[in-house]
Amino acid sequence: MKLTTAGESHGKALVAIIEGLPAHLKVDTEKINGELALRQSGFGRGARQKIERDQVEILTGVRNNETLGSPMTLCIYNKDFENWSNCMSSGDCDESVMTAKSLTKVRPGHADLTGIIKFQQTDARNILERASARETAIRVAAGGVYKGYLSALGIEIGGYVSEICGVKDGGRYTFNELLRAKTTQTGMLDTQAERLAMDKIAELKKQGDTAGGAVEIRVKGLKSGFGNVMTYAEKLDARLAQGLMSIQAVKGVEIGAGFAVASTSGKDIHDEIFYDEKKGFYRESNRAGGIEGGMSNGEELVLRVAMKPIPTLMQGLRTVDYATKEQTKAASERSDVCAIFALEIIAEAVVAQVLADVISERLGGDTMEEVQERYKKLP
Numbered sequence: 039m040k041l042t043t044a045g046e047s048h049g050k051a052l053v054a055i056i057e058g059l060p061a062h063l064k065v066d067t068e069k070i071n072g073e074l075a076l077r078q079s080g081f082g083r084g085a086r087q088k089i090e091r092d093q094v095e096i097l098t099g100v101r102n103n104e105t106l107g108s109p110m111t112l113c114i115y116n117k118d119f120e121n122w123s124n125c126m127s128s129g130d131c132d133e134s135v136m137t138a139k140s141l142t143k144v145r146p147g148h149a150d151l152t153g154i155i156k157f158q159q160t161d162a163r164n165i166l167e168r169a170s171a172r173e174t175a176i177r178v179a180a181g182g183v184y185k186g187y188l189s190a191l192g193i194e195i196g197g198y199v200s201e202i203c204g205v206k207d208g209g210r211y212t213f214n215e216l217l218r219a220k221t222t223q224t225g226m227l228d229t230q231a232e233r234l235a236m237d238k239i240a241e242l243k244k245q246g247d248t249a250g251g252a253v254e255i256r257v258k259g260l261k262s263g264f265g266n267v268m269t270y271a272e273k274l275d276a277r278l279a280q281g282l283m284s285i286q287a288v289k290g291v292e293i294g295a296g297f298a299v300a301s302t303s304g305k306d307i308h309d310e311i312f313y314d315e316k317k318g319f320y321r322e323s324n325r326a327g328g329i330e331g332g333m334s335n336g337e338e339l340v341l342r343v344a345m346k347p348i349p350t351l352m353q354g355l356r357t358v359d360y361a362t363k364e365q366t367k368a369a370s371e372r373s374d375v376c377a378i379f380a381l382e383i384i385a386e387a388v389v390a391q392v393l394a395d396v397i398s399e400r401l402g403g404d405t406m407e408e409v410q411e412r413y414k415k416l417p
């Protein structure tokens with residue numbers, strides 16, 4: 039399968055094309071819209087979320103709510119384009135509006151400065167419009183399609199927010215308990231941690247500062263043998279890390295025990311293997327996070343993803359104006375204080391994309407029935 043996304047933050051629309059889907063996959067646009075609404079929610083989001091009410095429109099590849107096996111095109115129109123059409127249109131723009139909206143006080147932590155130099159621009163808007171995490175809306179929509187594919191095979195993805203700016207939710211939750219995370223204000227499950235995190239976000243907002251955090255993503259029902267030990271590029275852990283690191287502001291990915299492996303010894307970290315007539319091979323622990331040798335081993339996948347604090351600060355970080363070369367404060371358009379709830383939803387979508395990819399590579403299948411049949415036969 040191949041996913042291509044396109045679209046600028048204040049452009050007309052965001053678009054995704056998915057190639058390689060089998061025919062007869064049910065597509066539930068209401069469910070996808072539910073995921074899009076979740077991506078827009080969470081305590082600490084900025085004013086843009088009040089303008090947009092993301093709804094997916096499917097343009098190609100689906101008939102009567104079922105895929106045809108042809109390339110599928112998904113589209114989300116940007117409501118804010120109405121306010122930006124005279125400077126973001128693909129046709130003639132108004133030069134004076136373009137100048138008024140241009141950004142030269144390049145923002146630390148953003149693609150602005152490096153992008154201006156690399157693409158030989160004078161206005162960082164020509165970079166930031168694509169670098170923006172608005173792009174993740176269409177990845178979440180595509181993730182909804184991939185989740186449908188996985189769900190037809192009995193594979194489910196869940197997660198929760200495990201940390202916001204130093205406030206940790208250190209609970210050990212069952213997969214079913216994770217479902218409640220979508221109904222809280224922060225994505226945390228522990229109510230005391232959530233209260234502290236909300237106080238922290240409110241305090242940061244007052245100071246014109248921002249928060250980062252971490253999420254845990256888990257996958258239930260993935261059989262063993264997905265990903266490939268034989269080639270480095272096909273290893274499942276490598277592919278998940280690539281996908282998750284491609285999300286804007288993500289700076290760390292852990293699988294299983296993650297960085298904790300560095301401070302432990304071998305006897306305390308590896309998951310010993312047992313055999314039982316009824317159960318077959320099994321492990322009593324899952325510190326590997328469901329992946330050994332770049333292949334799923336049949337246990338739950340456990341991933342953690344760390345996000346840096348939002349780089350646009352209302353208090354303004356020190357920078358240089360690219361046009362005048364004078365020291366100044368970075369530009370600060372309306373911005374999120376904390377987007378960690380959204381990260382959890384986006385990370386689930388990206389994990390769904392990677393898993394659908396590795397499954398379709400191994401099993402092929404022109405129709406969803408063929409994929410299901412082949413998956414069922416696996417040990």
Ligand SMILES: Cc1cc2nc3c(=O)[nH]c(=O)nc-3n(C[C@H](O)[C@H](O)[C@H](O)COP(=O)(O)O)c2cc1C
Binds near residue numbers: 147169377
């Ligand atoms: C869901 C989400 C929302 C974000 N919202 C903002 C925002 O409002 N303002 C901002 O400056 N950065 C925001 N970011 C982060 C930037 O998009 C990101 O830091 C920037 O594009 C630079 O990329 P890098 O951090 O991966 O190097 C957000 C990221 C995510 C995942």
